[in-house]
Amino acid sequence: MQNSSERLYFIDNLRVFTIFLVIVLHASLCYMVYAPQWWYVVDPQRSFVFDINVLLIDIFIMPTMFFAAGYFATPTLRKKGTGAFWIDKGWRILLPWVLGSLCLAPLIAYMIIFSRTDTPPNYIGFWFGDFWGPYFQQAHYWFLGVLTLFFLAFTLVNGLIPRVFQKEARATQPSRWLFPAFLIITTGAFLAGNLFYSADAWEHISYLFVIQPARIGIYAAYFALGIYSWRCGWFTAFGYRPRPLGWSLAAVITAIAYLAYRIAHPAPTELIVKLGWGLLQNAFSMTTFFALLALFQRYVNQGGYWWRRFGENSYGIYYIHNLILLPTVYLLRPTGLPVLLKFVIVVLFTMLFAFVFLEYIVKVPLRWRKGTIKSPGYPSNQKSD
Template sequence: MSLQAVNRQRVYFLDNLKAFIILLMVVFHVAMGYTTWDLKWWTVNDIQTHGFFDLFILETDVYIMPIMFLVAGYFAPMVLVKKGATGFWQDKLKRIIVPWVGGVLFIAPLVAYSTFYSRMDTPPNYLSFYRDGFWGPYYQQAQYWFLGLLALFFLVLTIAYQINPAYFKKSLQMSTPPLWFFPAFTLLTAASFFIINLFFWNDAWVNVKYLFMIQPVRLVLHLCYFGLGVYAWKHSWFTAGGYTPRLLTWGLAALIMLFVFLAYRVTFTLIPNVPVLAKVGHAFTHAAFSLTATFALIALFQRFFDSNAYLWRRLAANSYTIFFIHQCVIIPIGCTVQKMAINIWVKYIGVSLVTVILCFLLAEYVITPVLSLGKRNQHKNTQIHA
């Protein structure tokens, strides 16, 4: 089967998986406020905490971004081959670059400011904070760091396309990964994690000239998952006749690695001055759990959620907008309930549900119609001037 024929087959379950991961990201960010760790840099820390949220954060943080990068890597070559480098970057300029810059300049400062607003009776003047604090020790990119890193990976992909366009355009027979493929991938990502972890704390963030915010220990791992997505597209994985991960195999492996990873993480890495041998084990358990969880979820969604049903279609269509705005919804709701002494599970589930519903409603009925109206007006103006 040609790659062109494969590309015409819509992979609905990957769209739905991406939508699910973004919703999971929303409840993940809500949960950050309920951990027992007293995260002084987090937006809103609730007066109530529970150790469950520590474990939830530790395990969810492992596979959310690898799945996002893998899905991005899977779909990006389709657009690149179809539109060419110029058309590809015209699309990415509007969809990735401009939102990234806008988010960093106008929304990320509000996210950073909320760490003061939610803790102080008299927070600092916002304009002074924006000038001296945000562009100083409190600089961050909120969730928009993902867009910056994604743009960088798209650049790498484009350079590869320019160097060897035949690789992307030439048809290949569908192939199943050899037995050594996934163990080798695990070792590669574990080795990159371990080597960089020798120089950086495993959860450290680094500001690279105000352009990128990266987690050094995970940078190569994320690039590997983006490349794995490209490789999966090239070899027609997840399509009819292509490689299909088995749910039972990957699901059991992911369940086992979940307990192994959490036990190891809590026992050996939540301490200062982690020994080198403990870092080896952390790197391997992180890499193995990341891979097994990623492919278990891919297998689950391919088996049960390969659907173009209305709700999945609308969630997938609005997932990017939900990703973009969710912190703007979480923070005011979190501040409102922060000091309410009600059952922690009622509070967390309530905040999560309200946030998800509000994000979806805003995306579906406010932001998307406004953007669509702007596009229609721009199209009309273009036709008039033509």
């Protein structure tokens, strides 16, 4: 079995790629033809290409992030103990969630009004007024709240029945029924929420958690799958390694089927149509997720300098990206540039500006203070939540 201290670089690298896709998704929302009415900034120049982007990318990126969090949950808890585990999560997840939801999400939500009127209301008045009414949300910080909830449930179950999370003595392969069962579970979770809410609806629970009812169960399933896969030694020398060709072909087929179904049934009301939507969506999500795992393990399983630097900053990039992306979209609106060029500028500028800001403005003074400035190529101290 693979040495437990050996770094699974491909999971970190996949997480970097996923954060990049989050930026692509949020930029696409600004330029899609059928953008949500509540989306923060919408450019009058639009293309249906970006609708396709949103329909596809939106499905698998968050399951990937929840899986990665679940995969490293047990070894991190075992290494640190419950107290240190939660001190770490408090600083890295809980506190950023609270600050982001209370201080930054109102600023992002304010862009809905600011970008649509020549005389926007006073921001402070909005923050303490309408934000807590029809404009309430947690922006992209909802992820941290749900992740906190999952870690809490994980810690409680681990305290009650720790043997459930005990790693197998030898790596085991998934049974032939695992993937069909997982597809049934995620489809059932989707349908349970979709019976009462639209597939893309957002709801808040007493202002504390912001969730999508049709997806929250899916995210929990991927988080649990991450825990299970670590327990079974997946991705190690003798563990399960998904095959790139098979999963990639399945991803292409399910993507085409799901996309055609979504376009044909944009807002289904019949139960059987909702079931078909849920089945195809989750088949596409699962096959694409495993295809990405397979491709990254086969071809991007190394800790190159730039992968490590972006990996160490990936969380920070996720945290601040909308604060860069949305003003950039707003400033580019009157330029008259081709919509595709605007999109490329927004995506690249957001990713690179966030990285440069974090790597060379925020972190360099901290490294000088700690005496840890080193030449390029120094070992990454990246952590995996």
